[in-house]
Amino acid sequence: MVIEADGLSLAYGRKLAVDGVSFHVKRGEVVGFLGPNGAGKSTTLRMLAGLIRPDRGTARIAGHDASRSRMAAQARLGYMPEAASGFSDLTVAEFLAYCAEARGFRGRRRRAMIADVAERTLLAPALGTRLRKLSKGWCQRAWFAQAVMHGPPALILDEPTDGLDPEQKEHIRALVRELSRDAGILLTTHILEEAEFLSDRVFVLVGGRLQADRPVGELLDTRGRLAPAYSELVRNALPEAG
Numbered sequence: 001m002v003i004e005a006d007g008l009s010l011a012y013g014r015k016l017a018v019d020g021v022s023f024h025v026k027r028g029e030v031v032g033f034l035g036p037n038g039a040g041k042s043t044t045l046r047m048l049a050g051l052i053r054p055d056r057g058t059a060r061i062a063g064h065d066a067s068r069s070r071m072a073a074q075a076r077l078g079y080m081p082e083a084a085s086g087f088s089d090l091t092v093a094e095f096l097a098y099c100a101e102a103r104g105f106r107g108r109r110r111r112a113m114i115a116d117v118a119e120r121t122l123l124a125p126a127l128g129t130r131l132r133k134l135s136k137g138w139c140q141r142a143w144f145a146q147a148v149m150h151g152p153p154a155l156i157l158d159e160p161t162d163g164l165d166p167e168q169k170e171h172i173r174a175l176v177r178e179l180s181r182d183a184g185i186l187l188t189t190h191i192l193e194e195a196e197f198l199s200d201r202v203f204v205l206v207g208g209r210l211q212a213d214r215p216v217g218e219l220l221d222t223r224g225r226l227a228p229a230y231s232e233l234v235r236n237a238l239p240e241a242g
Contacts, residue, residue: 019207027182030185033187034195061077158188177198
């Protein structure tokens with residue numbers, strides 16, 4: 001398994017944001033991580049990425065504890081946060097160079113890595129542009145590129161197609177499926193059609209608790225739609241989540 005959550009729990013003050021969440025993602029699959037706003041999805045992803053420590057439980061990336069062996073875990077992870085921002089004065093090329101160097105890649109290897117990921121994500125026209133001057137769609141692609149550029153075995157993508165136009169979305173979705181041949185991918189999306197298209201399995205989180213871990217095919221209706229089953233899972237869980 002390349003992404004593992006084992007009893008993850010985290011509270012903000014008196015509010016329990018994530019409550020005993022356990023799941024795993026193996027290499028070669030895409031898992032859609034679904035749930036209403038405030039369900040605890042991004043908090044769970046940040047624990048898996050080693051950005052915050054859980055109050056209880058363990059997060060592992062490729063077998064490495066994301067808290068106790070954070071550097072080893074993060075070296076094997078590509079992470080794209082929700083509403084990614086920062087590094088606004090860097091050009092896209094400088095940003096990707098910084099990310100590559102932070103992961104230990106320099107010189108010819110770094111240059112080849114940037115050229116390859118710029119081609120695959122169609123970023124080449126923006127390499128000389130500062131991040132603060134990019135549209136949301138271009139900025140999303142830059143952050144997607146930094147997550148995948150080093151070919152990690154685990155990818156965590158928080159709303160990777162948010163802000164993209166339809167053509168850009170189709171391109172990134174195709175890239176996600178291509179990358180899943182060699183990686184395990186956990187992604188959040190509010191677009192259920194995207195989860196239908198991309199996901200092999202679906203996790204549904206409501207009120208900080210995991211309500212479903214199912215193959216996507218088991219949740220689709222006769223028209224191939226995920227929305228009815230998803231809505232029922234959320235509706236049934238809300239009273240319990242309080």
